[in-house]
Amino acid sequence: MIDAVLRRIMDIAGAVFGIWLTGPIMAAAALWVKLDSVGPIFYRQERIGLQGKPFKIFKFRTMVTNADRIGTLITVGDRDPRITTAGYWLRKFKIDELPQFINVLFAQMSFVGPRPEVRKYVDLYTPEQRSILEVRPGVTDIASIAYRNENEILEKKENPEEYYKSVIMQRKIKLNKLYLAQRNICSDLLVIFRTVFRLGR
Numbered sequence: 130m131i132d133a134v135l136r137r138i139m140d141i142a143g144a145v146f147g148i149w150l151t152g153p154i155m156a157a158a159a160l161w162v163k164l165d166s167v168g169p170i171f172y173r174q175e176r177i178g179l180q181g182k183p184f185k186i187f188k189f190r191t192m193v194t195n196a197d198r199i200g201t202l203i204t205v206g207d208r209d210p211r212i213t214t215a216g217y218w219l220r221k222f223k224i225d226e227l228p229q230f231i232n233v234l235f236a237q238m239s240f241v242g243p244r245p246e247v248r249k250y251v252d253l254y255t256p257e258q259r260s261i262l263e264v265r266p267g268v269t270d271i272a273s274i275a276y277r278n279e280n281e282i283l284e285k286k287e288n289p290e291e292y293y294k295s296v297i298m299q300r301k302i303k304l305n306k307l308y309l310a311q312r313n314i315c316s317d318l319l320v321i322f323r324t325v326f327r328l329g330r
Contacts, residue, residue, distance in 0.1 A: 135314060136239060143240055144233040151227050158189050158215075158224050165215035168194035171228060176245035179265045184237040186245060187228035191216025204280050229268045241317040242267030243305040250298060261305045264312075269324040271308050272301035277327060 148155075159170045172190040174197070175183050193199075196211040204212070212220070219225040232238040238245070245266035251259075276282070276297060283289040283297075308316070 132314065136317070137236070139314070139317075140233050140236075140239050144230040147227070147230045151230075154224060155189075155227050158219055158227070161215045162189050162191075162213075162219070166193060166213045175247065176266065177248055177251040177262065178237055178245055179262065181251070181259070181262050183248065184232070184235075184245075186238075187231045189216075189219055189225040189228060191220050191225050204283075209280070226268060233268065237265070239265040239267050241269060241320045243308075244270050244273055244301075246298075250294065253294060253298075254302070258302050258306075261302060261309065264309065269320060270305060271320055272304040274320070274323050274327060275304060276301065 162170050168190055170190060172188045172192070173185040174188070176186045178184045191213060192204075192209075192211040193213060199211065216225070229238060233240060242265050243261040251262075254262075279297060283293060286292040308320075
């Protein structure tokens with residue numbers, strides 16, 4: 130209980146500080162997205178969160194409008210033709226993820242926790258795998274660090290989506306179950322540090 134309260138206090142404080150610190154960057158990114166291509170500044174996709182409840186995740190739009198209707202739900206390679214010019218650079222430095230500070234403030238996400246998936250993939254989870262839905266999803270997690278080059282891996286596969294579902298997603302779930310087994314404030318801080326250290330690499 131104390132751990133949960135501490136984590137929530139850290140999430141709120143971190144999100145407020147993050148918005149203040151990266152405000153100018155987000156303002157510049159929003160302007161670039163708007164000028165670069167037709168469409169909204171934000172991309173709000175439904176993801177599955179705590180206890181299997183859906184929520185809308187905030188991200189800067191990095192693809193053409195309706196990209197999910199003209200391709201797969203996963204991104205294949207850094208040069209997926211649906212990615213805009215601004216989107217390429219925002220993705221490279223993870224700037225597209227900054228608006229998720231809003232999701233953290235709304236208690237839909239935490240800074241560290243299993244990355245939220247779309248319902249299509251969550252529906253494939255076994256009952257045992259659904260245990261990762263017992264905590265708030267995170268802006269970052271150990272699986273994201275381990276698979277920071279996921280797009281490059283998928284680009285080399287004949288059937289990227291099938292490989293994602295049968296191999297990468299399964300490995301990510303295992304990593305997140307390991308994380309949950311030893312989850313504490315210190316481990317969360319380590320994940321945040323490792324995430325920041327690997328930005329742009």
